[in-house]
Amino acid sequence: MQNMLKTLISKILIVIALLLTTSLVANTTEVVSIERPKEIIKHFQNGTVDEIYFQYDSAMAKLLPPHRMKPIWSQLLANYGEFIGFGLQDSTTNGDNLIINTDLDYEKAIMNFMLAVNTKTNKITGIYFSEQEKKNINPEIAKPTPSYIDTSKFIESDIIIKDKFDLNGKLTIPNSFDKKITFVLVHGSGPSDMDGTLGENKFLKNLAWGLSSFGYAIVRYEKLTKRYGRELMISNPEMTQDDEYNNSIQGAIDYINSNSMLNNSKIILIGHSQGASTITSFYDNKDVDGMILLSGTPRKLYDLYTEQLEYIFNIDGIVRPSERTIIQEHKDKVSYFKNYKKGEVKADSLPMGLNLEYLKHLDLFDPIKNLNQSVKPTLILAGSHDYQVTKVDFDIWKSNLESKENIKLKFIENVNHILGESEKMAVPADYQKYTPIAPIVFDEIIKWINNL
Template structure:
């Protein structure tokens, strides 16, 4: 099982300092061939030293076997493209699995060694993949959609505005993603599961406009991560604020009734977003984390290791490595800000920016109403986080809390012991959640 998971992140980054090579496609294809043959020892020899240290053959096997478990057997390589980003050269190969296509992105250094590897859902469709099915609570006749652009310049993002039909000024919600290279629907493992699409169509069916957009790390993946100094400001916050500002200027939107829903990492950052834009009408924390990301990763992986009832020696060794990496993150100093080393997919600057950030302290300064929602079957952001929000905001009369016994991190229902297999089942955001959010917003609108 792939144990290094940051919320919905399926990625390994460990960039070398200089990338430039002309004959990389054949090397990248040969590497993927070795993965398909499960010759992980041979594949490991393609890595730069720093990647080899963090992703030896045994861990590479876990990553690949997890992908196969989630998406079915690997069938073949199809399209390939290359991109130069500053001094980086990136080769992206579309890997066709039984149930989905993945973009396998590799960066190669001046010696032709792989310095970065990550897997993301591909825009190239897979004919065998399940497709999105409209849930019963959605009423397509009651809304319409149009394409917009969030932001301007080099980081402009494709977006979709879902608008209720009819005249008048509608309240609106901006959807802010969790961790990882998410599309505007927050498509998650099973390509039929699109929680942000469920939210947009479900809320629009009840008279609430919704704006969702491609995440910057999805739209500009290799270009974005080539900058080894990015923080959550560039990854998430700036674009969420641009989305709010776009809605304020959009005809048919009540500019005084614009809300922000933050999922997972997005929920963790709600206090930061609210501190900057005090005119936002209210916030929805949707399974929002409260703890430092390196601690969350360690907790998640400990949970995975215990799913079979015991931690093996190999699993304990892996957990010990994760503890050491988490400790290294906590020991980062300002002098490390310009380091090219990546930790769990992010540079030192990312963690230094969050080092002194405590969402539970920062949220107390927000004056707007808030709705805090949590699935009780969520093993990524847990009921401990939900209780942390409740403790921090217990004296705020304009904050509403609700948890759902049967729902997971995507607010989709499940049974038995929560585990990653939940995300492979075709499902939808619970109708109860849609109703609770819409009732809360519409009730606030009447005040």
């Protein structure tokens, strides 16, 4: 799952929206100026985002209005440090769209800025920021390896997961694979790399290496929307949660079944955050032998987002008028969606920048119902210092599912959303600190596995 003001600060990879282009004048051979992406970036720098908005086509105008653009530059600076300058550029075409890629050099990373323009209308059809390369600005500072990870006990190799597009992935397998259990790791919301990078943490890599140190095989992969975000916005603008997740998960299952080292092993899905609720749709998949839900919610994401905004804006004890406006705008959009019947959707009227089909799917998706129909062994873990998915969510899981013998629930004290140790309720800035998964999380997973 991701996308307004301070919420984005909790996402180290900032990806804002859609497709990519640069423009030509209709029916002429005029070449688009290579300077246009630089002009757009300068508008971001100067805060003159209205000048960008006026260049959008109607779809972009709905999806990325000025109030969503204003925080982007400050968030990039907060996450990647001082902007140094422009780097390499290249361009390509996709139908009527011309796409220009421009490297942005920051203190801590090289970012890629993709700008897309319709060559017939000269209107911007998309912009997209993605991290190209992180700089090792403190090479002398090595992060300590958690005690439960022993890199001498496993090997890791590159693999390809087949979705509609190929996805780069990793197979982590112990030197002696006699436990015959393979885990598939499923990301949370938003574009995410295969390591689950968030600030100074690599949650999914940490999880994979920890589990493999205990003798289990793990498959993880780059999320579809991370690798192919711009292509998907062109080819599938009405993408749903199923489109975002399920083909990739099935691709990982197919990979395991086709691999001679793995095909006799049990397959257990581990989903984090939005991925936790998503994997419940595999409750009747014959190839899946169990599920682990980490920091997942049974509630609607737009309701969770309301609570997150209210919490984040009140961290300093002061909710400013502009912040109240953002909260109210989100509530108004949720109300608009809940009361929507049919017909054309008003511009910028839907919550979280999601399309109508995605929201309609979320509204019908019911992980509690899925798990009530499931007979698969399932473990649900949540942390007491998670502000994104709280005890309210855990209590809903518990009240609806604790009577089922195949489901175990555990609320872990003093861990945050990525299950790192935390002495207090987490805040977005905490993810800029290295906080590996707490050992108790592995204790609970191993205990559950041993009782299967």
